[in-house]
Amino acid sequence: MAVFVLDKRKKPLMPCSEKRARILLERGRARIHRMVPFTIRLVDRLQADSVMQEVRVGIDPGSKTTGMALVRESEAVDPGTGEILRTRTVLLLLELAHRGQQIRDRLTARRAFRRRRRGNLRHRPARFDNRAKPQGWLAPSLQHRVQTTMAWVHRLMRWAPVTGLSTMLHRFDTQALQNPEISGVEYQQGELAGYELREYLLEKWGRKCAYCDAEHTPLTIDHIHPKSRGGSDRVSNLTLACFPCNQRKGNQDMAAFLAKDPQRLARIEARRKAPLRDAAAVNSTRWELFQRLKAIGLPVETGTGGRTKWNRKRLAIPKAHALDAACVGRFDTIQHWQQSILQVQATGRGSYQRTRLTKHGFPRGYLTRHKSVFGFQTGDMVKAVVTKGKKAGTYLGRVAIRASGSFNIRTMDGLVQGVHHRFCKLVQRADGYGYLLTRIAFDKGEAGTGAACAAALSLPGLNAGVSRANG
Template sequence: MAVFVLDKRKKPLMPCSEKRARLLLERGRARVHRMVPFTIRLVDRLQEHSVLQPLRLKVAPGSKTTGISLVREKESVDADTGEVIRKLVVVMLLELQHRGHAIRDALTSRRSHRRFRRNQLRYRPARFDNRTKPAGWLAPSLQHRVDTTMACVSRLQRWAPVVALSTLLHRFDTQALQNPEISGAEYQHGTLFGYEVREYLLEKWGRKCVYCDAEHTPLTIDHIHPKSKGGSDRVSNLTLACVPCNQHKNNQDVREYLARDPKRLARIEAQRKAPLRDAAAVNATRWALFRRLKDTGLDVEVGTGGRTKWNRKRIHVPKAHCLDAACVGHVDGMENWQQPVLSIKATGRGSYQRTRLTKHGFPRGYLMRSKSVFGFQTGDRVKAVVTTGKKAGTYLGRVAIRASGSFNIQTVPRHFKWVA
């Protein structure tokens, strides 16, 4: 994993390898600036006296996890065709885990408690007419995804010489951008033909056969209502099936094929009409994130999910959030992508709620007003050395404070965690 390097005025330099960072520290030319992600600060170098290579920060926004990739572009000219070949050298891979679902559940619980207390204790009509939302307003669970992603982008800009950005803007059609005059059958059967629809169906149906639940097998697109009987090519009429199930179903309607399995039929009918919630969350935040990235003043490249998958398949890169980010936009090749992934977990900054509630929404206990006890705060990363007793040992993890002074430590896995 690459090590971030700062000059003596804390301006970003080119990242280096772990071996070089170790040598700089041993020779006294650098100091440890930050532990996670590991960052060193040189004591004898200025940014003006250094040669910097342009780095591009790529972001693949997701509902639960956002992939981030820091890459170095290496361009060359093909001697035969004269075309510019754009290869990427991966510097660092990161994955940001959001807590939007936790925020949504907390707000839903608070809303239900308030409604119960308002109706049980005293009646008052709901007040909605006097509440206005500003332009561009997003729900807190969605705004959280934009804010945490931009926080990571701004931090990486402080630690690395980033000169350009790339993001996944799903509505953009890369084919139309490259050739605005393309239309008709040529457009429908272009380079990215089928990739957008296939990626959507894989996410919607859980990447498995809907008729036998087979996973890790080649899947084909199946028409729920066959085209030979008037079915359309709309995504609401498409599903995924393995090759044996697709051949066995043939041109039967799904109601006829699953007449002996009404539970599975009901699940398919409900799922085909339900919206893809994760995709809806990403679609609701994509423009807000794009505008925030444009506000940085850097050049922003955009791509689609279909183009990203096409790049990944073409250069034989496995499926991962961080590698999806590296494949965003125009990519001809990729190097050094087989490296550890730095996991970033959004944990929040505590809660304003100071009252524990029963299942009916009434108080059952009160929390202390201070967020710190003996200098510690919930979420701090600590190392505890217990010398005696049943819990003897050394523990490293996040601490949860108590007013009594008896704290709880949640240990972390062996790989590093960067808590945002």
């Protein structure tokens, strides 16, 4: 992961390697500006005196998690063919976890509490609100997804000289899904043939066999109503099956194949007619996000999920939201994608509500009236060095304050309770997000260690810098 660099007026310069950042800090030419993501500020350089390169932000919008990638682009002529090859060098991989589900649940609970108070506890005449929603209105949980994504786009633009944006506008090419027999277009005659359809089916059927629920095995596309008996190639007649199930089914109709399992048959019939589970949230926000990206004024490149998957497959890149963001759009090769991914969890900045409620909406406890205790706030990133006692050790993570001064610290290894405030040292003020480093780019599902997180928050912490150094 590269280190962000600012000039002495806080204007973005080209990111550098962590080795170069350490040298600049040791020589007194730079100051630490931010810990996560690690950012330094030069004291002897202006933006006008530096050489800039093409830097692009890739975005993979999602319902629960949005992947983002900061890449440096360069072009070179292939000596064999004379064609211009576009190369991307990954500087930062980031996955932003939204809290739209939490917002929706809290609004639902608040609505239920108010309904009970008005209907069961005290009578109030009916009152109607006939105001129409404005054009382009989005539910608060959906608006949150757009706003947090745009907030991080603007953050990356403040820390790096971004010259272009890439986003996955269409998750799937609907024309290819509705009428797969069409011809004369690139995704039917070129290298992208079938990728839109396969990606859609994988998402819809949960990447497992519809007949036996087998996972982590090669899957084939199966016709629910066999093509030899008049079945079509439309997406509503297609499902996923492992090779043994596909062989056993043969050219039978699904109703005959699952005659002894009517419950599974009913589930498959219901799912084949239903849309994707999270497709509604993505479809509701993608155009709003695209319009806001265009309003920034930078060139916006769009791509589909099928092309993104095709890019990953031909370059042998594993599946991850951040890596999908790095593969959006048109390019030829990609470098330095084998690096840690910064997980960013939207946590909010606290609540105005200072009263805990029961399930019926009645008070059951009160929170402290002050959000700051002994100079710390909940969500601050702290480093605690406990010298003695049962909790002796060094802890790094987000703090949850208490009025008594005994804090809880959420580290990468778990929750540490009862750490006194005198052992805590502020690393970074709360900004509404929690941070975590993982290594799913190397091995999907493998989380980073506490040592990796400590390295990320030390000077300057990360071990895969890839860019021309400022200097």
